[in-house]
Amino acid sequence: xxxxxxxxxxSGKHAAxxxxxxxxxxxxxxxxxxxxxxxxxxxxxxxxxxxxxAAGADDYFVDPKATVLIDLARSAAxxxxxxxxxxxxKALAARVAVALENGxxxxxxxxxxDGTATQxxxxxGTIVKSKATKGFTLxxxxxxxxxxxxxxxxxxxxxxxxxxxETDQRVRITERVDEPAGDRPGLAEARVVVSGxxxxxxxxxxxxxxxxxxxxxxxxxASRAATDSGFYPHKFQVGQTGTTVSPQLYxxxxxxxxxxxxxxxxxxxxxxxxxxxxxxxxxGMADLGxxxxxxxxxxxxxxxxxxxK
Amino acid sequence: xxxxxxxxxxxxxxLARQLDAQLRVDRNGANNVMGELxxxxxxxxxxxxxxxxxxxxxxxxxxxxxxxTVRKVLAMGADKxxxxxxxxxxxxxxxxxxxILAAALGRLEWxxxxxxxxxxxxxxxxxPHLLAARTGAPALTGARKIDTDGTAITVEHQRTNGYDVLxxxxxxxxxxxxxxxxxxxxxxxxxxxxKRKPVETLSLAxxxxxxxxxxxxxxxVLSAAERPARTAGQIVTDEGQGGVALAEFLAVEKFI
Numbered sequence: 001x002x003x004x005x006x007x008x009x010x011s012g013k014h015a016a017x018x019x020x021x022x023x024x025x026x027x028x029x030x031x032x033x034x035x036x037x038x039x040x041x042x043x044x045x046x047x048x049x050x051x052x053x054a055a056g057a058d059d060y061f062v063d064p065k066a067t068v069l070i071d072l073a074r075s076a077a078x079x080x081x082x083x084x085x086x087x088x089x090k091a092l093a094a095r096v097a098v099a100l101e102n103g104x105x106x107x108x109x110x111x112x113x114d115g116t117a118t119q120x121x122x123x124x125g126t127i128v129k130s131k132a133t134k135g136f137t138l139x140x141x142x143x144x145x146x147x148x149x150x151x152x153x154x155x156x157x158x159x160x161x162x163x164x165x166e167t168d169q170r171v172r173i174t175e176r177v178d179e180p181a182g183d184r185p186g187l188a189e190a191r192v193v194v195s196g197x198x199x200x201x202x203x204x205x206x207x208x209x210x211x212x213x214x215x216x217x218x219x220x221x222a223s224r225a226a227t228d229s230g231f232y233p234h235k236f237q238v239g240q241t242g243t244t245v246s247p248q249l250y251x252x253x254x255x256x257x258x259x260x261x262x263x264x265x266x267x268x269x270x271x272x273x274x275x276x277x278x279x280x281x282x283x284g285m286a287d288l289g290x291x292x293x294x295x296x297x298x299x300x301x302x303x304x305x306x307x308x309k
Numbered sequence: 310x311x312x313x314x315x316x317x318x319x320x321x322x323x324l325a326r327q328l329d330a331q332l333r334v335d336r337n338g339a340n341n342v343m344g345e346l347x348x349x350x351x352x353x354x355x356x357x358x359x360x361x362x363x364x365x366x367x368x369x370x371x372x373x374x375x376x377x378t379v380r381k382v383l384a385m386g387a388d389k390x391x392x393x394x395x396x397x398x399x400x401x402x403x404x405x406x407x408x409i410l411a412a413a414l415g416r417l418e419w420x421x422x423x424x425x426x427x428x429x430x431x432x433x434x435x436x437p438h439l440l441a442a443r444t445g446a447p448a449l450t451g452a453r454k455i456d457t458d459g460t461a462i463t464v465e466h467q468r469t470n471g472y473d474v475l476x477x478x479x480x481x482x483x484x485x486x487x488x489x490x491x492x493x494x495x496x497x498x499x500x501x502x503x504k505r506k507p508v509e510t511l512s513l514a515x516x517x518x519x520x521x522x523x524x525x526x527x528x529x530v531l532s533a534a535e536r537p538a539r540t541a542g543q544i545v546t547d548e549g550q551g552g553v554a555l556a557e558f559l560a561v562e563k564f565i
Contacts, residue, residue, distance in 0.1 A: 061466070061475050062438065062448065087434070087451050087468070094435040097404055098442035103527020104403060106433045116531065122326045123432070127534050134527035170447035174463075175474035186469060192564065216564055234488045235469055240322050240429065241345055241487055243469070249564050259323050266539060270562055272555065278546070285539035288558045292547025300552020305565050308556065 004028045005078040006046070007069060007092065011036040013189050014084045016148035018141045019044035022082050023151065025113050030155070031072055033057065033065065038157070045151030054162040062088065063168035066095035068160070073100060078136055080115070085140040093140050102135035109145040111137070123240055123263030143188045144246040179235075185219050187236060192218030192249045193268070195238050197261075198225035199254020199275060199294060206232050209253060212298050215305050221245065221265075223255045239264035253294045257282025274298065310363040310459050310479075313419045314354040315410065316347040316382055318375040319430040326430070332530040333400055334430050336372065343378040346425025348492040349485050353455060354423045355386045356490065361459050363420070364388040368413055370398065370406060376508070383503035384495030390508040391417070397513055400523035403431070407439035412516040414444055421462070422482040426451050437484040447477035453488040 004022040022028040029048040030041030057064035083089035097104040110118035115137045196209035213220045222232040240260040250268035273286035283289040320326045321340040329335040354365045367382040367390040427434035441448030452464035463476040
């Protein structure tokens with residue numbers, strides 16, 4: 001019996017994707033620190049759930065959960081341990097790797113049953129296949145790599161009680177500040193992303209990009225030129241130094257397509273570009289390119305979309 | 310306050326990059342530059358030094374050509390450098406790299422280690438946490454803001470939908486995003502002064518590290534292939550109906 005350990009941080013889509021990938025490889029034992037995560041694990045076919053009660057763990061950064069994960073990885077001796085490729089998932093995986101002297105693969109986009117992992121190198125320009133040679137396959141899984149498929153079941157639940165050791169109290173989380181992006185989906189997880197670039201021209205005019213994103217149920221992104229110019233907050237930057245996205249549809253408006261931007265979106269399924277400059281490099285990779293003024297094209301497209309709804 | 314700033318030389322992400330015949334990052338081109346986020350780490354270190362005094366030491370692991378990057382950091386204002394150079398390092402994984410850097414950190418006096426949140430080449434974003442696990446120092450990663458009084462440190466850890474305020478006692482390890490500052494350019498005076506700043510070159514033997522390279526790695530790269538380049542699709546020049554064409558395309562593709 002193949003045993004796959006999966007860290008389930010929350011009930012989001014990314015966690016469901018990692019559970020789905022894990023299930024394709026063997027019997028999944030999920031690690032959940034709260035009820036929502038535990039029930040997601042059941043919904044996505046985990047055979048077993050380690051329901052961890054670690055009172056106070058949330059007050060500290062990384063360390064308390066890392067200790068729990070290291071202990072469970074040691075005792076479960078899995079063939080594979082998967083975590084979502086998020087800041088937290090990567091941090092936890094790093095701690096597990098050092099503690100167990102185990103290999104570590106990050107940002108995998110696929111995993112076969114023989115342990116062969118697929119990764120994108122150079123932000124998607126090169127596809128690399130690797131395999132663990134030390135210990136089990138320890139991997140963080142990139143968002144959007146797997147289509148989440150529910151498989152509701154009744155997993156065995158093993159309660160795990162952990163206390164937070166003093167050595168794990170080194171980094172205290174004193175405040176959590178949410179800056180909500182409204183009702184829009186998260187950039188990394190969105191099925192549709194509409195991004196604006198330097199051609200948008202101002203922060204006010206980004207409202208047009210937002211309207212387009214909302215009409216398509218998508219997230220808003222921005223090129224580095226747009227975030228550096230202060231048109232839109234940095235956390236929405238798509239590209240080498242921002243978020244790498246791989247949506248079903250990527251709409252680039254007023255973006256020329258510098259390599260640093262293309263690196264962050266070239267694995268999108270369908271790419272649409274609107275730009276005044278017919279020579280913009282973005283047109284070389286777009287499935288549909290409209291050479292024109294985005295302030296003419298997008299409002300007309302919005303009107304047409306409204307008509308067709 | 311003594312600060313060690315970690316910098317890595319990487320292939321320029323603005324140009325084509327590839328793996329070499331041994332499936333390692335090809336570093337033999339002339340297009341090697343300082344890791345993009347490392348510049349923000351350097352700037353953060355220099356600003357803290359300006360506020361609190363002490364010394365900034367550049368720590369680099371890389372081939373001889375990486376000295377260009379080390380010199381740039383010295384020109385920006387760092388005081389001295391440690392350059393780890395050894396032919397046996399090539400093909401090492403992140404775990405081994407962290408063991409080598411941790412050994413070097415063990416020889417230095419530091420209150421704070423600052424790194425970029427991730428490298429521009431492999432982009433794993435795990436080094437600060439690997440080093441935290443090896444050195445026992447707290448890791449406060451992904452900072453968009455750093456505050457310290459010389460005893461304790463507080464950072465704003467950037468998330469996609471907000472931030473968390475993290476605090477710990479020094480010594481600590483911090484990594485930064487490019488939201489934290491605007492890196493300075495080296496001045497001519499800085500470039501001249503950099504030539505006289507001390508650089509210590511260390512080998513793995515100097516650091517007591519015996520295992521490195523592909524044999525010590527926890528993973529093996531089996532194959533690599535260039536992703537087929539995307540080709541241009543349909544191009545429509547807007548002559549008054551561009552928006553309609555866009556909506557029509559989205560309808561055919563079933564996005565509306």
